[in-house]
Amino acid sequence: MSYRASIGLRAELCTSCMICVRQCPAWCIDLSAQRVHDADAGPRGRSTLQLESFTIDYGLCMDCGICVDVCPTDALVFSEIPNAADQRPNLVLGIDGLAQLVGPSDS
């Protein structure tokens, strides 16, 4: 099946590159990350971004799929699991909520 029920996040693949946030026409994605320096990685060490929070506001999302298309690591995936909420604040999903939307075939 290929219908678009919602969008899930595999947080372990996200590099916090911000491409999805900047491409989203509905401004519904927000993320924050912290820079972590690993001094033991190579002669000068290596800095990486560690994802702290990632939210999609499904009250704004229009399922256009641009974020899924532009994600360079395929961390964002279309999900067949429908997403619904009884109150407006519950439409804002964080890392844990978005992880639950990743179907078994996508993980």
Place this chain on the structure above:
Amino acid sequence: MSVHEQEVPVEQWREHAQQQAQQGRVQVVFLAGVDVGSGHIQVMTRLCDATGGDAVTVRTTIGATETLDSIVESHPGADWYERETHDLLGVQFRPDRGGVGWRGDSDDPPLLRRTALGARLDHEWPGSQDPGHDGQESPRRRRPRQVPGNREEWSS
């Protein structure tokens, strides 16, 4: 432009629609408009026959202060679309039957380029932040982030 796409002057809009109806294209698939810039709005409609197989797209371009003759007389199905276009783009149809009652957060028609949407003004663009950077780096290295297609670009 193919035979199935026609551009007509504003003053021939209604007459052209009547001709289409006489040729059997009596149904309205849609009627909508686009703000093409420089204060002009392109209005287009797709008309088809009862089977839907024979269709034509008709366009016209009007200025901000011009009125457009309604085609409801020959195509009653255009009524809702004309009201919607009136609300969303501020197009004045003649005779004027008003809009569909859309109420936004601004008096300006929301699909005009010059209209600033409240939802965009109230919130800071999420993409403006730069995770892991404190803003103290050389300005040469970090280019300022701007919303793609900002309002200055829209109105030009």
